[in-house]
Structure formats: structure tokens, C-alpha cells
Amino acid sequence: MAVKFELLAQDKHTGARRGRLHTPHGTIETPVFMPVGTQATVKTMSPEELKELGAEIILSNTYHLFLRPGHDIVQEAGGLHRFMNWDRAVLTDSGGFQVFSLADLRNISEEGVEFRSHLSGEKLFLSPEKATEIQNALGADIIMAFDECPPHPASREYVKVSLERTTRWAKRCKEAHRRPHDQALFGIVQGGMERDLREQSATELMELDFPGYAIGGLSVGEPKPVMYEVLEYTTPLLPRDKPRYLMGVGSPDDLFEGVLRGIDMFDCVLPTRIARNGTCMTSVGKVVVRNASYARDWEKLDPNCDCYTCRNYSRAYIRHLLKADEILGLRLTTYHNLYFLVKLMKKIRLAIEENRLLEFKKEFYEQYGYDV
16 A cells, blocks of 8 residues: 555544555655645755755656656656655646646647647647656656646536546546555546535545545635635545545645645645745744845844744845845745744644644734734
8 A cells, every 4th residue: 555544633623634644755744734846846945954844745746747857767767756865755746737727729638638838839648647657657655646627717517527527537547557556646526616516526536446535626716715615515525534635725824724624735836936036924924025124134034933044044134135136045935934834734733633723723813914
């Protein structure tokens, strides 16, 4: 078995779960936030720094690694772990989301998706079989079924056709999967914002008995209350003894709301992307450290943080680095944001164990500046 999920505790007042995910490259404490290493690197971070800040699993992207350097080269290197010198767990997404959001002139058929590379314009083709073959070559611990992520908004008719195709593709991915002993293939629940279609998708995928399930097609432009409502009725449909993964979500409020509704795994480029723009998540809310008001601010980024950045550097110095286009500035803000979210998830796990998640959420929201 490539992964084994252990449910350790459930919050008495909410749907939150405390678990442990065992993989061939180590054990992951859940709920967990996974930093995104799109092209076999978390931008600006070394693997040693990721370990130091507490990351137990990172995500890489099938579409981007297929385009460059090519999955054959990664396989020749001994797989993603050896290629990028990361000996902890890796999850690869299927490439479906990128094909639908980045690629030009895509053509969807039952067979798969024909598209043009956003890098070279070259015509390429991804099918469930091809996406699975690429991920088998990359060698991640958790791999994702190739799905269609419908846009928002989309008509009910389109979403229904799309989710039914996603189910057929999931079955083909399972049949094409060559490494079930050391790679866990997760199914992805689609269905847009329609309750009965989400139920249909979850039911059909559970019949295929995947070792874990993701909820896709959210955080694609819909209002947050709508996303939370979809989670409210979708997450309980999924098996209690298997991990549940909400794709593409990573702001502190979304992490709390997802955990409260029973989600175990999250990923998002948000913390690293906003870090490179000079925005830092702190216990007292967002700090846009590029702003002129920090030019003579000798305090650390976050008064309550003990990360490497906060132990050693002032807001004024970090602002100077960013304004001068110095790479160290991006590294320091990225380190801080990832540390902040990894530590937040650790506090959330403890709060679940102690049945005080709602109180912790209230405290955090008050400090961060969210509406309680």
C-alpha cells in the first residue's frame, strides 16, 4: 500500500479531523499545508530550508515537468525525489488544471486534450493514460487522476458532461497506473457548485475505491461563502478512513474553514507568490513590507514569529532588499510565509486534539484582522 491514513482524533464541535498519512517517504501530520514546488523547486527555497521550516510534503506539477525538462529526464535521474534532492513526500497534480488554464487552443475530446504549449506553441496531447504515465515516471508518493476542471461560472449542462467525463477518465487512470504499490492515485471530485452533481461525482469515484480523494473545481473565482457551502455538503460524502484534499487553497481563513469541514490536505501558490511581491502573512495581519512606511522600521516582520527571517532581519532591511531587486529579499519573505502557514497548521492540529478549534479560530481571526 503506497499510503495509509490513520485518523487520530476528531473535534467534538466541528468536522475537523486530526490524522497521520504514512507514505514511502515519511509520515505527514494532518491537516497539512503543502508548499508548491511547481517545477521541482519551491521558488527561492532550498530543500534544506523547507525541512528546517517544517514542510513534510511538497507538490510538483505534471504539466510543467512534462514540458521541461521532460519526465524521461526526471526518470533517468532516479525520479523527482533524487532529481531535486528532497527525501520527504511529494504529490504531483495531473496537469489537468494547467491544460485548462494555461494552454492555448485546447481541444477536449473523450480521448483527452490536445493543446499548445504555453512555452513553445508546440502541439501536444494529454490523455488519462499519458498523465498517469508521466506521473509514474516522476515517481511522486501521491499522484492525481487526470480530470477536467470546468470554469466558473459554467452551465449545469456543461458541468454534468464534464464531471461524467472526469469519472470515465479516472477509471482509465486507474487502469493505466503501473506503480500502485508505491504511488497512491487519488480521484478528484468535480461537479461545480451543484449539490447533486457533487454527490454524483463523489459516488461514482468512490465506486472506483481510490486510496484518497481530492475536491477540485473550487477556488476558481466563486465567492468564498459558495466554496464553503460546497465543502459543507461534499466533504462528508467522502470515506472517513481516507485522506481528503482541497486543491489550490492556502489563505489562512480558507485553511481554517476547510479544516472545520473535514479537509486533511491543502496546497496553494499563494504564500510564495505574495511573498515575492513583498506581502507577508503575520499574526497581526498582512504586512506589505515593500511599502514606504517600513523604510525605517527596525522591528521584525512578525512580533510573534521565531522563524529564521524574523530572528535575524528587520522590516527596513527586507524592504531595502526588495526595492533593490536583491534575491535575498524574496528568499526571506518566502521563508517567513511558508513557516507561518506550516506553524499555523501545527497549532490547528493541537487545537483539534484539545477540542478547542473554534476558540483558536476566534483568537486567530481577531489578531489577524478577519471578521469573526
